[in-house]
Structures are given as C-alpha cells and as structure tokens.
Amino acid sequence: MARDMRLNMKWFSKGNIQKQLLSIYIIAGLVPIGIIGTILLVSTFSMFTGYNRNLLESYGQRVSTTLFEITTQAYNISEKFAYSQSMWNTLSCEYTSFDQEKDTIDEIDIIDSYNYEYTAIESVEIYSDNPYIQDYRQFYEATDTIKDSKWYQKAISRKAAFWEGLPRQDENGTTYYNICLIRQIPLVDSKYHAVLVMRLSDNYLRTRLREQQYSVVISVNEGSVSFCSDNSYYGQILTDLLPVDYGKEHYTYQGTKSINGRMSMLNVNTLSAYRADSILYITTIDYNSISRFFIILVFIIIILLLALIVPYEILRLFSRYFSDRVVTLKSAVHKVSSGEYDIVPSLEGEDEISEAFSDLVITAHEIKQKNEQMYKAQLDRKELLNRQSQMELKMLTSQINPHFLYNTLETIRMKAVTAGDREVAKAIKILGKMLRFVLDKGNSDEVSLASSLDHVENYLSIQKMRFGDKVGYEIHIDDDIDPESVTTMPLIIQPLVENAIQHGLREKEGNGIIRVDITKVMLDSTEEDSKSALKITVTDNGEGMSAERLSELKESIKTPSDDGSSIGISNVYNRIKLKYKDPYTMTIDSTKGVGTVINLYVPIQIRHN
Structure with missing residues (x-):
C-alpha cells in the first residue's frame, strides 16, 4: 500500500x-x-x-x-x-x-x-x-x-x-x-x-x-x-x-x-x-414546477462552474507566480553550487521562498568572502591555508545548517499548504516553532514562562496529531502569574511532559490526559522566613508505578544511567539542584493504575524590561 x-x-x-x-x-x-x-x-x-x-x-x-x-x-x-x-x-x-x-x-x-x-x-x-x-x-x-x-x-x-x-x-x-x-x-x-x-x-x-x-x-x-x-x-x-x-x-x-x-x-x-x-x-x-426546477438547475450549474473555474484561475496564476520564483531560486542555487557567487540581490515576495533566497544571498556572499580570505592566506602559507579552510568551512556549516533546516521546513510547509494538506502543514509549522525555540532559547540561562509553555503546547500538539484521542492535555496558570514577565530555566517542563507520554500514556488505550498547572506556593526554609516559589505540576492519568518502581526512580534520577530511561527528568532534577539549591527541588508521586504527578519548585524570577 x-x-x-x-x-x-x-x-x-x-x-x-x-x-x-x-x-x-x-x-x-x-x-x-x-x-x-x-x-x-x-x-x-x-x-x-x-x-x-x-x-x-x-x-x-x-x-x-x-x-x-x-x-x-x-x-x-x-x-x-x-x-x-x-x-x-x-x-x-x-x-x-x-x-x-x-x-x-x-x-x-x-x-x-x-x-x-x-x-x-x-x-x-x-x-x-x-x-x-x-x-x-x-x-x-x-x-x-x-x-x-x-x-x-x-x-x-x-x-x-x-x-x-x-x-x-x-x-x-x-x-x-x-x-x-x-x-x-x-x-x-x-x-x-x-x-x-x-x-x-x-x-x-x-x-x-x-x-x-x-x-x-x-x-x-x-x-x-x-x-x-x-x-x-x-x-x-x-x-x-x-x-x-x-x-x-x-x-x-x-x-x-x-x-x-x-x-x-x-x-x-x-x-x-x-x-x-x-x-x-x-x-x-x-x-410551473418543472420550469422552476430548470431555473434552479441552471443556477446550481453556474455556481458549480464558478466553484471550478475561479479557483482554477487563481491557482493557475499563483502556480505560475510560484513556479517563476522557484525557477529563479533554483537558478541561483545552481550558480552558487557551480562556484558563481554573483547572483541577483533579492527575490520578489515576502514569504519563506524570499527568506530562503535572502539566506542564500548572504551565504553566497559569505562564501565569496571566505574564498577570498582563503586565497590571500594561501599566498602566505599553504599549511595555514588548509587549517583555516577547514575551520572556516566548519564555521560556515554551523551558520548555515540551522537556517537551512528551518527554511527547508518552511518551504515544505508551503508546498503542503499549496497542495491542500493543512494537517501536514500545521505539523511542520509547529515543528519549526519547536526547532526555533531550541535554536534561540536552548542555550539561554533564562526564558519567559510564556515561551516555555508555548514550546510545551507545540510539543503536545505534535503528539496529539500522532496519537489522536490517546493524548489530551490541559494547561492552567493562576491569574496572579504573568507568564510574560516570569522567567525560568529553558527546557525544564517539556522533558517531564515527554516522560508522561512515553512512560505514562504509552500503554493506555485512549482518553489519556496530561495536565500542566502553574501556581504560587510558599516553601519551608532553613532561614527564618519561608520562600515563595513557582510550583509547576505535570499530571498524567496513565499506567502509574508501583511503590517499588517509584522508589527506584527517585534514586535513579540523582545518578542517571546511560540507558536513557529517565535521563529527561534526571536532567531537570539535577539542573534545578545545581542552579537554585534548596529548598527548590522536584518531587514525584505515582499510583499504579491511576497516574503520576511530578512537581517542580523553582524561584519566582521577574524580568524587568
């Protein structure tokens, strides 16, 4: 098939x-x-x-x-x-x-x-x-x-x-x-x-x-x-x-x-x-009935013809415009691949194709500059030229690959939209957003709670496309929390959600629910006053764990193994401990056949513009 x-x-x-x-x-x-x-x-x-x-x-x-x-x-x-x-x-x-x-x-x-x-x-x-x-x-x-x-x-x-x-x-x-x-x-x-x-x-x-x-x-x-x-x-x-x-x-x-x-x-x-x-x-x-029906028949036929001809003409004009731009992009790529870096500086339009063309122009210009530098350096020292050439190519690859991958996803999404496959286009768009988040925010010390939750929701949307009714989700934030101003470490919520799907809902027949709740709480401290904290709770109604398995998991996250079974939540646990110290931590509770609850306690950090 x-x-x-x-x-x-x-x-x-x-x-x-x-x-x-x-x-x-x-x-x-x-x-x-x-x-x-x-x-x-x-x-x-x-x-x-x-x-x-x-x-x-x-x-x-x-x-x-x-x-x-x-x-x-x-x-x-x-x-x-x-x-x-x-x-x-x-x-x-x-x-x-x-x-x-x-x-x-x-x-x-x-x-x-x-x-x-x-x-x-x-x-x-x-x-x-x-x-x-x-x-x-x-x-x-x-x-x-x-x-x-x-x-x-x-x-x-x-x-x-x-x-x-x-x-x-x-x-x-x-x-x-x-x-x-x-x-x-x-x-x-x-x-x-x-x-x-x-x-x-x-x-x-x-x-x-x-x-x-x-x-x-x-x-x-x-x-x-x-x-x-x-x-x-x-x-x-x-x-x-x-x-x-x-x-x-x-x-x-x-x-x-x-x-x-x-x-x-x-x-x-x-x-x-x-x-x-x-x-x-x-x-x-x-x-009169027959004559009235023929009037209705003519009216329906006219509507059907308009429904066929008008979209066809619109698609024909768009496809010609789209094809011409793709041909221009193809010609420019061919020139660059042949070593000819002098291409037209811009492409008509303001969409993913024009953005890809702009990236290609920048890349061609950078390659041209790099080649010129490499050529000048070769005159001084051949061995140094080879070493520099390798370093420059690695640098260029690191610059090109993220942009190229993201723009390629966007180009594929546009083709899916043009072909009428809205679901595929939506999935690619969400995947692109997740990639952009990881590229832009993955190495940051702090990101807004809103962007972290947006990344989690994008991930859950992808999983719901895969599993349908088997995966449902809800995200709730207390009214007194402004997700745009509150910041957290990046990528501390999504691994917990991913763990809930892989280990909690994997064997569930249907109607699986993952719930993410964000609230404010007070934590007991060794100091005289209690400390306020942001409580992030991830709950699933999956298979849950026995008391023995839960005890093993709590110990294993402190010293993660190489088998990858709990590396996600172990990573989150150790990052919180290293960065925030006590009393901020992570707790896990689970009941066999009922589900699992993971609570994160992190300090409330407000970003001031």
Missing part, C-alpha cells in the same frame, strides 16, 4: 511545479466537485420533484374531497325533487290550458328553494314526455332530440342517478359544459316519464377549487372534459391529454408531459360519486 502511494506521488512529481499543482487540483478539486455536483443535481431533482409531486397529489385529494362534498349535497337536493308528491302530480297532470300549468308549477315550493339552499347548482331542468306540459321555468318538453340523446335514454331506463358532462349554448351560440346530475323522476301510476338534470355551477367550482399554482380538469366516466379551471380543455377527450385506463375502478397517475408547449407535472385520481354509478376523473396540472 505504502509502495503504491509512493509510486502515485512519484507520478505527480513529474514535470514542473506549475503542472504538478494544476494536476493535483484537477484530481483533488475538479473530480470531487464534479462528483459532488452530480450527486447534488440528482438529489435536488429527486427531492424537488418528490416534494412538488406530493403537493400536487395533496391538492388533487383536496379537490376530490371538495367535489365529493358538492356532488353529495347535489344528490341530496335531487332526492327532494325526485320524491316530491307535488312534483309527481304536476308532471302527471293533463292540463286544459297553459295558465293552469303555470299556476300549478308556481305552487311548488321546491322549485325555488334549491337556489337558497345550495349555490353550487347553476340550474335545474326537468324534461317530461307529457304532451300537456309546455316549457315554463324549470320544466321543459322532451323533444325528439332530447328523447334520442344517450343521457335521456339512460335516465328513463334506470332508477339510479348518474353524473355526466353535458354541453349547452348561450344566446350568442357559445358552447359551455357542465357537470350534471341526471336521474329519472319516478312518476307513480303515470304513463309519462320525467328526467331531472341538475347542472353544477362552473363559477362556484372555480371559486371552491381555485389554486393559483395549479389547474384542474374534470371529466365524467369516459366523456369529454366537463370542467376546467382555465377554460383550456372543455370538450376534449381526457385520453388526448394523458394516458387513462378506464378499466380500473380506482385509477391514479403521476407523471410529466408537455402541455401547450410547457413541460408540466400531472396527477390523476378518481372519485366514485355518492350513490351514483359514475366515476369522476380529476386531473391536477402544475405548469
């Missing part, structure tokens, strides 16, 4: 830096964003269509419920007409004059009462084959055309009511459609027939079923469209708009279809009419 990774990284390292950065971006940026974008589009489409399909289906169910209420109440009113004794008498009577007919009809209360009871009924028409009845109010003569119509024949051949879509024409000859309840009025002991036609009001239906976002189309049985909320499909056959299986009693359909040049979502559900042998097909249409 590791070998395959090395081979893959080796493939990335082919070509110049600019090509490497762009190649990594294509694989680490374009491909994931493309995959995520595709998943986003698919999931958005699925979620959007599902959501709108559910809304459309819910609206269809609401229309069905409303329509069931309207048709049920219409049927109940028709019962009053069909089984009214006065209605039977009026339709069975053989009138001697038209005036007699009008007087009889005017006396029927039910004729006008339906308008007050239910506004959903647009009109009531009663057709009779009684030749003594002439057209008056709601009563009409059943002409031959009426008698030959399918709905009339169906009505007089059966007792049950049924629904059907019927056309009608106004005075201007314009054709309208209504959803009509049709039923026979059973004339007991009469030779005549009568048929009741109750038309539902289109305006009332539009008011009850109005929804700005959706359109409603209703047809009865296999008939043509009898109601349409936007007047677009009156008289059309429903199968011309969408597939319908009339053989199913409870037919449902959901899908998309181009209607009037617009891709729309459709939902079809059926309603079995109350106590009538009829099925109403309710079609709800959403004209």
Whole structure:
C-alpha cells in the first residue's frame, strides 16, 4: 500500500511545479466537485420533484374531497325533487290550458328553494314526455332530440342517478359544459316519464377549487372534459391529454408531459360519486414546477462552474507566480553550487521562498568572502591555508545548517499548504516553532514562562496529531502569574511532559490526559522566613508505578544511567539542584493504575524590561 502511494506521488512529481499543482487540483478539486455536483443535481431533482409531486397529489385529494362534498349535497337536493308528491302530480297532470300549468308549477315550493339552499347548482331542468306540459321555468318538453340523446335514454331506463358532462349554448351560440346530475323522476301510476338534470355551477367550482399554482380538469366516466379551471380543455377527450385506463375502478397517475408547449407535472385520481354509478376523473396540472426546477438547475450549474473555474484561475496564476520564483531560486542555487557567487540581490515576495533566497544571498556572499580570505592566506602559507579552510568551512556549516533546516521546513510547509494538506502543514509549522525555540532559547540561562509553555503546547500538539484521542492535555496558570514577565530555566517542563507520554500514556488505550498547572506556593526554609516559589505540576492519568518502581526512580534520577530511561527528568532534577539549591527541588508521586504527578519548585524570577 505504502509502495503504491509512493509510486502515485512519484507520478505527480513529474514535470514542473506549475503542472504538478494544476494536476493535483484537477484530481483533488475538479473530480470531487464534479462528483459532488452530480450527486447534488440528482438529489435536488429527486427531492424537488418528490416534494412538488406530493403537493400536487395533496391538492388533487383536496379537490376530490371538495367535489365529493358538492356532488353529495347535489344528490341530496335531487332526492327532494325526485320524491316530491307535488312534483309527481304536476308532471302527471293533463292540463286544459297553459295558465293552469303555470299556476300549478308556481305552487311548488321546491322549485325555488334549491337556489337558497345550495349555490353550487347553476340550474335545474326537468324534461317530461307529457304532451300537456309546455316549457315554463324549470320544466321543459322532451323533444325528439332530447328523447334520442344517450343521457335521456339512460335516465328513463334506470332508477339510479348518474353524473355526466353535458354541453349547452348561450344566446350568442357559445358552447359551455357542465357537470350534471341526471336521474329519472319516478312518476307513480303515470304513463309519462320525467328526467331531472341538475347542472353544477362552473363559477362556484372555480371559486371552491381555485389554486393559483395549479389547474384542474374534470371529466365524467369516459366523456369529454366537463370542467376546467382555465377554460383550456372543455370538450376534449381526457385520453388526448394523458394516458387513462378506464378499466380500473380506482385509477391514479403521476407523471410529466408537455402541455401547450410547457413541460408540466400531472396527477390523476378518481372519485366514485355518492350513490351514483359514475366515476369522476380529476386531473391536477402544475405548469410551473418543472420550469422552476430548470431555473434552479441552471443556477446550481453556474455556481458549480464558478466553484471550478475561479479557483482554477487563481491557482493557475499563483502556480505560475510560484513556479517563476522557484525557477529563479533554483537558478541561483545552481550558480552558487557551480562556484558563481554573483547572483541577483533579492527575490520578489515576502514569504519563506524570499527568506530562503535572502539566506542564500548572504551565504553566497559569505562564501565569496571566505574564498577570498582563503586565497590571500594561501599566498602566505599553504599549511595555514588548509587549517583555516577547514575551520572556516566548519564555521560556515554551523551558520548555515540551522537556517537551512528551518527554511527547508518552511518551504515544505508551503508546498503542503499549496497542495491542500493543512494537517501536514500545521505539523511542520509547529515543528519549526519547536526547532526555533531550541535554536534561540536552548542555550539561554533564562526564558519567559510564556515561551516555555508555548514550546510545551507545540510539543503536545505534535503528539496529539500522532496519537489522536490517546493524548489530551490541559494547561492552567493562576491569574496572579504573568507568564510574560516570569522567567525560568529553558527546557525544564517539556522533558517531564515527554516522560508522561512515553512512560505514562504509552500503554493506555485512549482518553489519556496530561495536565500542566502553574501556581504560587510558599516553601519551608532553613532561614527564618519561608520562600515563595513557582510550583509547576505535570499530571498524567496513565499506567502509574508501583511503590517499588517509584522508589527506584527517585534514586535513579540523582545518578542517571546511560540507558536513557529517565535521563529527561534526571536532567531537570539535577539542573534545578545545581542552579537554585534548596529548598527548590522536584518531587514525584505515582499510583499504579491511576497516574503520576511530578512537581517542580523553582524561584519566582521577574524580568524587568
């Protein structure tokens, strides 16, 4: 696995830096964003269509419920007409004059009462084959055309009511459609027939079923469209708009279809009419959802393209700038390595590369000076020249190596940042800080408590990257201690923390904690007054030690062995004893299975600026 990774990284390292950065971006940026974008589009489409399909289906169910209420109440009113004794008498009577007919009809209360009871009924028409009845109010003569119509024949051949879509024409000859309840009025002991036609009001239906976002189309049985909320499909056959299986009693359909040049979502559900042998097909249409989704789709695509193109252009410009500077640095290094020390004095930019270039310029200048001095000395004495040359090279190496190592770490960190590996970049940065602390402060007599704790925290951060949850830490300082002004010996806390990790938490499965506490205490002294001290406590919840092992450790730190098992804390113990004397010291307490506590007691030293 590791070998395959090395081979893959080796493939990335082919070509110049600019090509490497762009190649990594294509694989680490374009491909994931493309995959995520595709998943986003698919999931958005699925979620959007599902959501709108559910809304459309819910609206269809609401229309069905409303329509069931309207048709049920219409049927109940028709019962009053069909089984009214006065209605039977009026339709069975053989009138001697038209005036007699009008007087009889005017006396029927039910004729006008339906308008007050239910506004959903647009009109009531009663057709009779009684030749003594002439057209008056709601009563009409059943002409031959009426008698030959399918709905009339169906009505007089059966007792049950049924629904059907019927056309009608106004005075201007314009054709309208209504959803009509049709039923026979059973004339007991009469030779005549009568048929009741109750038309539902289109305006009332539009008011009850109005929804700005959706359109409603209703047809009865296999008939043509009898109601349409936007007047677009009156008289059309429903199968011309969408597939319908009339053989199913409870037919449902959901899908998309181009209607009037617009891709729309459709939902079809059926309603079995109350106590009538009829099925109403309710079609709800959403004209806008698909178009809205395509707008959202275009918006998402634009965002994805911007997310791909803008970073690519920025990275391309940066990689070109970065590559040019690296090429300049490479050329200068090549000149210096070839013995040509006259290079350009500076490099554009204020970052690690420019700092490395500045160090290279200084190094080249110093080497040039050293070479000149060596050349002059060679004229005087060859043996002395050789000795001086070796000394100067050692001096130069001691000057170059720390700077070179630190700057190299910074250059590697920048490459990691550029490659997007923030964790590696963070680790290198922390390691560089630790190196800088050791180089700058390691040989000092005193350093600030703040810089020592910063070094400890950097060390703990590195260990947490290595071990994860196995190593946790906390650092606490009393409020009355100013870590910037208080000073201590360098490198007396970090060895204790390192010992806690290596010997305390090494075998622990997880949830290891190292705690560093800084407090002020008073120590007993041989003098009359007690001495104030800085107490530095390092605590871990690791494996701990038995009483025998603790006793051995306390003795061994006084005379450290060469095996290195306790050299860190032994070094700290002896440095404190040598520098500060009594009563300042170090104590160790440990309990097997609980953890270890190390206390340092050092004098409180205040740095005055």
